[in-house]
Amino acid sequence: MRTIIFCLIAVLASGDASAAEPLEPVMQRVRDSRLAEDPTWLRLLHFENGEASERSEVLDDDFFLAENGRDSSYDELVATLTALFEEQSSDPDQSVACRFPARRLFLNTRLELGLPEIECPRLANWIKADQLDSVSLMMISGYFGNPASTFGHVLLKINNGSVPDGYTLLDLGINFGAVVPENENTLVYVVRGLLGGYQAGFSDQDYYRADLTYTRTEFRDMWEYKLNLSDYQTKLLLNHLWEITGRRFRYFFLSTNCAFRIAELMQLVTERPFVEDVDVWYSPISVFHRLDQVDSSMGEGNGLISSIRYRPSAQRIFLAHVEALDADERSLLDALIEADGNLDLLIGVDARRRTRVLNVLLEYYQYRMAGNLDEDTDASLREAKDDAVRARLALPAVAAAPQVPIPARRAPSSAAPPSRLGIGIGHSEEFGSYSYASFAPFSYETTGNNLLDYSSLIVADLSMAHDDDGLRLEAFDIVRARKVNLNITNIAGESTSSWEVAFGARRENNACRDCREAFAEGAMGKSLRLRGGTAVSALFGIDLATGADGSSAFSRLLLNLGSAERWGSEFGATYRYYPRESEDRFVLRWSSRVSLAHRHELNLDVSSDDTVQGSLYYAYRW
């Protein structure tokens, strides 16, 4: 044992052993090759925009070995090399070599230094190289319950190959998030998030925690993009995660958010343009559009994406299991739920059927009680659940969960990218022909090629028209969101409401030119899925407006059709009741979109609001 330790120390101390190059010639090569300006070196140090003229975005001082390492990638490089060659540390885990293994790997490889293999016990325990299978990017769908989650989330997952069936609960999840005080006021949270008021960083956790939060509490769908990385790329990524986990960055919700930081890591290891030419806003879905682009550019069979797998939320799985029951079992389930857990209804039912129904009933209770500690749930619900657990325990175990097919949902990167620029023409019954333009940095329309299933989420959508009389505002939706709830499985206690909100500015009606008004509207109602994928919704709401007609109450009927991927159409009829005016109004609207290609669309918007007008325009998406 002592011999081994001696050898280990000898190896660590042998910075200038004959196996490795002496330092000065290496420094000369560094200067000659301008290695300090190498994109990978700059990204390892997290220099802003990957430029040597900027400074590092890492806030922690001990991330840097040189005194001005934050500002000088060259000085940091010199300090790192010096430490790697000359350091003598009795504790390997505290050595520079083991604290900055990615820098060591990169420099050793790029400069062909011939540095000896070393043991870093804590790092080795963290990486568990013998169990490592692959790395995945997780796209987590948006969640309307929280402003920061509305646009989705991205995680990295380090896949452990040693568990059976390759399932994921014991994989390692890497999350980038802001550190927010508990119970922060929502408005403060939004403002601070937008203006850089928080610090953020990478943290690691067992993946089951992410599963618990996203799949089982917030009921978000996920897509797992397994990556095709080389051994070197995987090693560089994991070693760098070791260097960077726990380090602090400044957090800006729009620009340097989870999506951006993870995309930066992707650019670091693949040297592909994940964070080049970034607009103001880097949304999570953008990581996957870029991943798709990079994958396509690498040619058939050589791509970066190894596989894409849809991981449905616990809610979808539960509803699919309910749908899989036969009619009698379904009636029994509904009756048990209605009876608050009175299991007498199971008396006389055969064991097989009882097993199936109890399995789904247990899932129902889990679904109802999601996210809460046992002691915080309703007592009668909890007791009903415990009775069901006891009843199920009295029956034999099932060897494996029955496979119920969950309808697959296509990958989010197959949807059209969220930013939209439209150019076209139109004709107004009142004013004649006009040219038309619109722009939205984030737009998932109800008629759009997206996965929102007739729901919508649109931010800062501006549309303008121009004719002989000049420029006019058509509409400026600051936010427009609609949640169409197509819960086809009517489980007792399940919410079935649809809702809609919008606010911004618009023309009061189609017959006036300079009649802009600010507005805010909200509505609630119900939706139904009809045969052939059509959906119909009926909503009732209030519209507050600053224009001449003023505020109104309205009822709105909507018909949505289309496959989403190829085309989408919406017919809307809105009846407005004005308390201040005697004349009520009836507004009709028809929108249609056809996808010409992934990023190219043709749109038609026709409305009858006092007079009729229609716009036909081409939209480019990115």
Next chain:
Amino acid sequence: MTKVRNTAVLLSTAALFFAGSANAREFADIYTECGLGAMIAPNNAAVAAVTNVTWDLGTTAISSNASSPDSCAGGQGNSAAFIFDAYPSIEKDLAVGSGEHLTALLSIAGVTEPARDDVTAQLRADFAKLVAAESYSEQTRFEKAENLYNLLYGQVG
């Protein structure tokens, strides 16, 4: 083969239920030292408000591969955390007799593949006794998790 398998089952079960008693850590100690329960917010709203944020920057996170070589990493620390956080899912899987969380629990506890069916059957039978207790519905998450943890590590709670 049957003899080998039976021996493996016996040894695994013995390891599971007896080896722990020599140096098994109390669930309560792990709960306190490793900050369990930090992930479970008191109500849905709090969880919803912070799920795109991080509780800390890895200094107290318990990943299976956590950097700390002792206390909260590996084996019992992970089992305790997993049982506490994922208790409803584990409870459901035990009731049904199979599921991702049950399999994950056995993996964390080091029960190897040949022994899993038998360990599951035994665990399920013992768990039924825990659930049969009249007080079960009134127990807190901590109490339930502690009981299951002790069941798993063979200590009398």
